[in-house]
Structures are given as structure tokens and as C-alpha cells.
Amino acid sequence: MLCIKNAKINTVTNGIIQGDILIENGKIKEIGKDIVVPLDVKVVDAKENYVFPGxxxxxxxxxxxxxxxxxxxxxxxxxxxxxxxxxxxxxxxxxxxxxxxxxxxxxxxxxxxxxxxxxxxxxxxxxxxxxxxxxxxxxxxxxxxxxxxxxxxxxxxxxxxxxxxxxxxxxxxxxxxxxxxxxxxxxxxxxxxxxxxxxxxxxxxxxxxxxxxxxxxxxxxxxxxxxxxxxxxxxxxxxxxxxxxxxxxxxxxxxxxxxxxxxxxxxxxxxxxxxxxxxxxxxxxxxxxxxxxxxxxxxxxxxxxxxxxxxxxxxxxxxxxxxxxxxxxxxxxxxxxxxxxxxxxxGSIEVGKDADIVIWNGHPLDIQSNVACTIINGEVVYSA
Missing domain, CATH: 3.20.20.140 (Metal-dependent hydrolases)
Structure with a gap:
């Protein structure tokens, strides 16, 4: 399992949510505020940054x-x-x-x-x-x-x-x-x-x-x-x-x-x-x-x-x-x-979809923004 905490989540289809994303078996399992996860779950702190679907x-x-x-x-x-x-x-x-x-x-x-x-x-x-x-x-x-x-x-x-x-x-x-x-x-x-x-x-x-x-x-x-x-x-x-x-x-x-x-x-x-x-x-x-x-x-x-x-x-x-x-x-x-x-x-951040998620250090349409972390199929494949 993997949990993204403290994120400004642009779901694309359901607006912007301030909260967390829980990932299990490569899929998005839960989206919400202050998700409680077991101690052995890897946590990625988004630090209030923008989170978008891949x-x-x-x-x-x-x-x-x-x-x-x-x-x-x-x-x-x-x-x-x-x-x-x-x-x-x-x-x-x-x-x-x-x-x-x-x-x-x-x-x-x-x-x-x-x-x-x-x-x-x-x-x-x-x-x-x-x-x-x-x-x-x-x-x-x-x-x-x-x-x-x-x-x-x-x-x-x-x-x-x-x-x-x-x-x-x-x-x-x-x-x-x-x-x-x-x-x-x-x-x-x-x-x-x-x-x-x-x-x-x-x-x-x-x-x-x-x-x-x-x-x-x-x-x-x-x-x-x-x-x-x-x-x-x-x-x-x-x-x-x-x-x-x-x-x-x-x-x-x-x-x-x-x-x-x-x-x-x-x-x-x-x-x-x-x-x-x-x-x-x-x-x-x-x-x-x-x-x-x-x-x-x-x-x-x-x-x-x-x-x-x-x-x-x-x-x-x-x-x-x-x-x-x-x-x-x-x-x-x-x-x-x-x-x-x-x-x-x-194409969007929704429960049940593939956990293809990207954390940005600014809005992705701002040329100064960079990718902080890329997750594909629930796996962190890149981290700045």
C-alpha cells in the first residue's frame, strides 16, 4: 500500500480536494481527509502541493x-x-x-x-x-x-x-x-x-x-x-x-x-x-x-x-x-x-482507477513548475 498525504488533489472530474489518496494493488482505494493507514504503509508527503492524474x-x-x-x-x-x-x-x-x-x-x-x-x-x-x-x-x-x-x-x-x-x-x-x-x-x-x-x-x-x-x-x-x-x-x-x-x-x-x-x-x-x-x-x-x-x-x-x-x-x-x-x-x-x-x-483521480498520479511543485501549466514525484500503477517511478 501507498498513501499520498497533504495533497491539493485536482481530480479533473470531481473538482479539487484537499486531502489524501490511499493506493492498494496499483489502484486508487480511497480519497479523503486524514485517511488513517497502518504503520507499515509507505507515505508520500505532498506538502500541500498540486496532485494531478498522470x-x-x-x-x-x-x-x-x-x-x-x-x-x-x-x-x-x-x-x-x-x-x-x-x-x-x-x-x-x-x-x-x-x-x-x-x-x-x-x-x-x-x-x-x-x-x-x-x-x-x-x-x-x-x-x-x-x-x-x-x-x-x-x-x-x-x-x-x-x-x-x-x-x-x-x-x-x-x-x-x-x-x-x-x-x-x-x-x-x-x-x-x-x-x-x-x-x-x-x-x-x-x-x-x-x-x-x-x-x-x-x-x-x-x-x-x-x-x-x-x-x-x-x-x-x-x-x-x-x-x-x-x-x-x-x-x-x-x-x-x-x-x-x-x-x-x-x-x-x-x-x-x-x-x-x-x-x-x-x-x-x-x-x-x-x-x-x-x-x-x-x-x-x-x-x-x-x-x-x-x-x-x-x-x-x-x-x-x-x-x-x-x-x-x-x-x-x-x-x-x-x-x-x-x-x-x-x-x-x-x-x-x-x-x-x-x-x-x-485520466482522472477516482476510486477504482489506476494509481497513475503526479505530484507537482506548482501548477503544471506554469512553465516554472517541476514534477516532484511520479507514480504509475501505484509504484513510485520517479522522485525529484
Whole structure:
């Protein structure tokens, strides 16, 4: 057992509580004032400092592009085939990438990491805790199927005189693959329900798309420009699929449309240069504008584009540009937890949830604040 005493607890979902947190078997057991604990329980004195749930980054490539490694550590894009749904981040992440340590030292306890955006369908994103030395022990679940629109697939394959060279071809390839997956699933259902039907020939690409068709995971769409966002929405609606809009750089230009469609939006990386045409409208005002419209907004670093430990700084800059302070905290806690389908475990300080808790020596959106202690699954993994 572990007990955090004398804390200013920002629960995120139930306001601020001055008191203690009791942790048992990696879970939050009790929250309240002057909790009485046995003498053998380890006590962490928060010294009246801020206590927040561990922050969550819902779109990174941590461990896929390892820090300081160059080509040898680059395992995020399989640029030999624009359609690779059968690839899983769990087989490409190096848990010993030092950026995981920098993440939890910066208060980030859960990330989603996965393939890059060179391919029309890049593969499977996973959610994982940031502490550990073996990916099998860190992974929580597969949370989405990465797809990409816009400049990246065009530039990756167009230069090789391969498809896709246009946005039309990107959409066509995605539609063709989803339709083939639908037929494959229908044949599998017929085989399982009718003993006279032959089993369809195994196809690992189409097999990987079955959870998408069953709405067990969403399409995780890389889309910066407004027209690419609309294409992602159009295809998701055509095939009746769940969708998250990742980057959403021009979301502030189409706010009313996004509000009507009401898909989750993951905004970022905003702390970066406008290095290509589709980023020309990049601004930190986007998350605040979308949040004020009632959308479920999460913030993302797209690590290594923005180093993972600067997720709280991105939230702070969003507040500076007009986002409500509480909404900015939600955008790095409970909102991404909902996007990842893990809000029953993480994203807020509530009884029964994972004990992923961070003690700060000041408010985390104050650039001068530092992490004093990080707890993941009830274990103190970092102490300043």
C-alpha cells in the first residue's frame, strides 16, 4: 500500500480536494481527509502541493523513432507498400528508448504510439504506460488503425512514381481496401454460420481491419488540411466506422462542420514550424476555438516532432492563446482517456482507477513548475 498525504488533489472530474489518496494493488482505494493507514504503509508527503492524474498523450511515435539513433532507430514507416494494416506498433517500439523516462519524469504516464503517416493505412496504434523495460508489460491495448491523408502519402510514393500521387488515389486506395475487408468479413461470417461454406483464404491485411469494421477500434486519421479532414469524415461515414481526427490543423476554419459531425479531435503538434504547405494555418488558437464549440479536444505532441515531456507546455500555450485552463487540463487527461477507450482506468483521480498520479511543485501549466514525484500503477517511478 501507498498513501499520498497533504495533497491539493485536482481530480479533473470531481473538482479539487484537499486531502489524501490511499493506493492498494496499483489502484486508487480511497480519497479523503486524514485517511488513517497502518504503520507499515509507505507515505508520500505532498506538502500541500498540486496532485494531478498522470497526463496522457494520445498521438506519439515514442519508441518508434528512437532518440539519437537515426536510421537504425527509425521503425515507424514501412515505405514499401501504402497499405499495411497488419503492422502493429507493439512489434516496433523499443521500451528502452530514453524518451519514455523523460515522459514520466515530465508527468506523462500513458501514451498512444504507433506508425507514422507515410502510408495510406499505416498499421495499429497501441496505448501503453510510460514505465517499464518490456513492451508486453507496458501495453494496455490496441486503440486505433492509423490512416493518412494529404502530403505525406503523396510525397512518400509519388517521388517513386508509385500510387498514391494524388489525394484522389489516397482516398481510392483506402476505399478499395475497406471494401475488400467488408467482403472478407462477410465471407468469414458465412463460413462460421454455414458448415457448407468454405473458409476464405487467410489475408493478414484484411484480418487486421476486422476490428475497424466491427467498431472495436476507430480509424485514426492523420489530416491537417480542411479538405483532408472532410475526406476522412466522408469515408468513415460511407463505411459506418468510428473515427478520430488527428492533427486537425485547420479545424478552426471549419468549426461549425466539426461541431455537427462531433468526432473527437486531437490537435497538434502546434509547437513546431510550418514546414509544409498544409501547415500554413497552424496556430495555438485551434484547440480553444474547437473546445469552445463543445468538441472533445485532446492535445498531442506527435513526439518526436515535439518532445513528449513538453505536453504540459503545449497545454499552457493553448491557454495563452485562448483555451480555458480547465479545458486544457482535460485535453491532456480525461479527454484523451476517452479517445483511447481507457477512461474507466486513467485520466482522472477516482476510486477504482489506476494509481497513475503526479505530484507537482506548482501548477503544471506554469512553465516554472517541476514534477516532484511520479507514480504509475501505484509504484513510485520517479522522485525529484
Amino acid at each position: 497526463f496522457i498523450d494520445p498521438h506519439t511515435h515514442v519508441g518508434m523513432w528512437e532518440d539519437g539513433m537515426g536510421h537504425e532507430g527509425a521503425d515507424g514507416n514501412e515505405e514499401t507498400d501504402p497499405i499495411t494494416p497488419h503492422l502493429s506498433a507493439v512489434d516496433g517500439i523499443n521500451a528502452m528508448d530514453r524518451n519514455f523516462k523523460e515522459a514520466y519524469e515530465g508527468g506523462i504516464t500513458t501514451v498512444a504510439s504507433g506508425p507514422g503517416s507515410a502510408n495510406v493505412i499505416g498499421g495499429q496504434f497501441i496505448a501503453l504506460k510510460t514505465y517499464g523495460d518490456r513492451i508486453d508489460d507496458m501495453v494496455l491495448k490496441t486503440i486505433g488503425m492509423k490512416i493518412a491523408f494529404g502530403e505525406n502519402p503523396k510525397s512518400a510514393y509519388g517521388k517513386e512514381d508509385k500510387t498514391p500521387q494524388t489525394r484522389m488515389a489516397t482516398a481510392a486506395l483506402l476505399r478499395e481496401t475497406l471494401k475488400r475487408a467488408q467482403f472478407y468479413l462477410e465471407d468469414m461470417i458465412d463460413y462460421e454460420e454455414d458448415e457448407d461454406c468454405d473458409r476464405p483464404e487467410y489475408d493478414n491485411k484484411l484480418e487486421a481491419l476486422i476490428p475497424v469494421l466491427k467498431k472495436e477500434i476507430p480509424l485514426k486519421a492523420h489530416a491537417h488540411r480542411a479538405d483532408d479532414i472532410f475526406t476522412a469524415i466522408r469515408i468513415a461515414k460511407e463505411f459506418d466506422l468510428d473515427l478520430t481526427i488527428d492533427h486537425c490543423t485547420e479545424g478552426h476554419l471549419i468549426t461549425k462542420h466539426l461541431s455537427k459531425e462531433n468526432y473527437p479531435v486531437l490537435v497538434g503538434p502546434s509547437l513546431s514550424e510550418r514546414c509544409k504547405i498544409e501547415l500554413r494555418n497552424l496556430t495555438f488558437e485551434t484547440p480553444g476555438i474547437l473546445s469552445n464549440e463543445g468538441l472533445n479536444v485532446s492535445l498531442m505532441t506527435d513526439h518526436p516532432v515535439v518532445p513528449i515531456q513538453y505536453l504540459p507546455l503545449c497545454a499552457s500555450l493553448a491557454v495563452k492563446a485562448g483555451m480555458d485552463k480547465n479545458k486544457a487540463i482535460e485535453a491532456i487527461t480525461i479527454n484523451p482517456a476517452k479517445v483511447l477507450g481507457l477512461d474507466d482506468r486513467i
